[in-house]
Amino acid sequence: MSPNSPAAKNAEKKGQNSWLDEQLPDLRTLARELRAQAIEELAPADSHDAAVEVAALHLGLDSENVEVVSISSPLGDIRIQRSCIYHIVEKRQDARERYVKVALDTLIGPFEVWQVAYTNDTFRLAFIGVYETRRQMLVIVTLDNGKTLWNFMQCDAKALNKHRHGLLLYKRYNFLPRKEKGHCHQWPCICA
Secondary structure, three states: OOOOOOOOOOOEOOOOOEOOOOOOOOHHHOOHHHOEOOOOOOOOOOOHHHHHHHHHHHOOOOOOOOOEEEEEEOOEEEEEEHHHHHHHOOOOOOOHHHHHHHHHHHHHOOOEEEEEEEOOOOEEEEEEEOEOOOOEEEEEEEOOOOOEEEEEEEEOHHHHHOOOEOEEEEEOOOOOOOOOOOOHHHOOOOOO
16 A cells, blocks of 8 residues: 555654654653542543543533633643544543543643654654553644644553653753762752
8 A cells, every 4th residue: 555545554654853863851760759649530431422522621622512622731832622522522432531630630731742753754742641540641743834732541650661762852850960970070060
């Protein structure tokens, strides 16, 4: 199948810079103080329509007449459209609406944000959320006509590490450079 074919899948480009290249911490062994507190998981909805309404309500689309809201993130405003929620919750076995509060928290206060290149020469933002739980959060924001929430999913830390590539745009932590054993001169100097 040709990459120019309308049915060709848009995928992340291979060979992008990653968290390993940047010498960033591994999410599997991340210190507790760098993690956000666990956030309440909602009950799964009984149907696709109910899941859309649960997610919409918690994302600020609090009435059927409200189609778009905007939230503030460290990278500026992000638009949330009711029409984008349908595909987020369509895989009923995942019941992603349960994690809508975690997704919103990740947009507002991400651990990291990466700009990821795709095979169709577009970019998306990957908001990384790390929590004091087994499950972590990945939120995808498209850049077509401004920043728009596209998808979110929960995963474990090992799987989330695989989404930490592209161009690192934001991190909410400072990390000391690697110190070689026995070389105290690498530590910052505090002068009196």
